[in-house]
Amino acid sequence: MTDQLTRPVNPDRRDAIVAAMSKPPAAGKNRYRVVVVTFLSLGVVAYAAVIYGGFDVSTSMVDTRDELSWHYPVLWTHIATGAIALTLGPLQFVRRIRRVPRVHRYIGRVYLFAGVVPSSIVGIVVALLTTSGPVAAAGLVVGDVLWISTAALAYRHARAGRYRQHGQWMIRNFAVTFAAVTFRAWLGLTIVGQLPILESVYGGDFDALFDVAYAMTCWLAFIPNLLFVNLFLRRRRAAAHPRR
Numbered sequence: 516m517t518d519q520l521t522r523p524v525n526p527d528r529r530d531a532i533v534a535a536m537s538k539p540p541a542a543g544k545n546r547y548r549v550v551v552v553t554f555l556s557l558g559v560v561a562y563a564a565v566i567y568g569g570f571d572v573s574t575s576m577v578d579t580r581d582e583l584s585w586h587y588p589v590l591w592t593h594i595a596t597g598a599i600a601l602t603l604g605p606l607q608f609v610r611r612i613r614r615v616p617r618v619h620r621y622i623g624r625v626y627l628f629a630g631v632v633p634s635s636i637v638g639i640v641v642a643l644l645t646t647s648g649p650v651a652a653a654g655l656v657v658g659d660v661l662w663i664s665t666a667a668l669a670y671r672h673a674r675a676g677r678y679r680q681h682g683q684w685m686i687r688n689f690a691v692t693f694a695a696v697t698f699r700a701w702l703g704l705t706i707v708g709q710l711p712i713l714e715s716v717y718g719g720d721f722d723a724l725f726d727v728a729y730a731m732t733c734w735l736a737f738i739p740n741l742l743f744v745n746l747f748l749r750r751r752r753a754a755a756h757p758r759r
Contacts (some may be wrong), residue, residue, distance in 0.1 A: 529619075539575040548607060549605060549608050549702075552605050552608075552693070553605040555606065555696045556601045556602065556604065556605055556693070556695075556696060558696075559601060559695050559696050559699070559722075560598045560601050560602050563594050563597075563598050564598070567591055567594050567595070570591060572587040575587060575590065576645060577590055577641075577645075578646045578647075579644075579646075580644060580646065583644070583678060586644055589637055589640055589641055589644075590641050590680030592633070592637050593634050593636075593637040593638045593641050596629065596630050596637065597630065597634040597638070597692075597695060598630075598633035599624055599625070599626070599629050599630035599634075600630030600631045600634060600692050601630075601692060601693075601695055601696075602630075603622055603625060603626040604626055604689045604692045604693070605689075606622050607619070607622065607624075607626065607685060607689065608689075623673075623685075626704060627666050627669075627670060630692075631663065631666045631688065632663060632666060633660060633665035633693065634662075635659045635660075635662040635666070636659075636663065638655065638659040638662070639656055639659045639660070641655070642656045642658075642659060643656065647726060647729050647733075648726065648730060648732040649732060650733070651729055651730040651733045652733075652737075653733075654730070654733030655733050657734075658691060658694060658733070658736065658737045661691050661737065661741070662688065662691040662692070665677075665684055665687045665688035665691060666688050668684045669681050669684035669685045669688055672684060678732040683748055686744050686748065687741060687744055687748075689741065690737070690740040690741050690743070690744040691737050691741065692741060693729070693740055694736040694737040695736075697735075697736050697737075697739070697740055698732055698733075698736035701731075701732045701735040701736055702728060702729065702732045703733050705727075705728035705732055705735070706724065706725065706728045707721075709724050709727065710724075750752075
């Protein structure tokens with residue numbers, strides 16, 4: 516009875532749990548994947564810094580509404596906070612960082628509350644103001660809603676001490692974050708894929724072809740990413756719990 520009364524109580528075991536999840540050494544293939552993802556993410560961040568670093572609406576690659584003087588500042592805020600998420604997101608998968616739970620938590624909080632949350636909220640406003648039509652607007656809104664929803668679920672699981680589920684939802688969340696990278700790849704592919712029908716379907720109007728490609732890309736930027744990570748998580752669960 517005395518032992519039970521004097522035994523120290525430590526209800527918050529997150530440090531031990533996060534450290535335990537990070538013990539296995541990263542395999543070479545996984546390490547290279549993190550390097551590639553980091554390189555591509557920082558490439559997009561650098562591109563955004565060149566285009567939007569001067570806060571000059573004339574250099575914007577996204578059309579803004581002239582009658583709304585606040586449209587560009589909102590767009591700029593979405594891009595700047597998104598760059599924070601894109602910069603810090605890959606660090607969540609570096610096991611050497613995850614082995615230091617306090618650093619892992621601080622990076623995660625900045626990633627969520629200075630990057631994902633403000634960027635997704637402002638992104639919904641940007642999406643509703645897009646000049647690219649309702650299909651593109653719908654894709655952008657859905658992407659932002661999924662972005663903040665997966666972040667909320669990841670944070671909720673972490674607060675409840677369900678760290679395995681937290682990790683799974685953070686992977687899904689970064690899949691949406693990484694849409695900033697895959698957007699550019701899909702845009703190029705959808706443009707090139709339609710070039711053979713430029714004359715027959717669009718009458719030689721490249722702007723019309725680009726508008727269709729852009730609208731398609733607003734959906735393709737995040738849907739394949741989420742499908743891929745869900746398949747990855749399912750296979751990982753199957754490998755961890757094989758049927759007897």
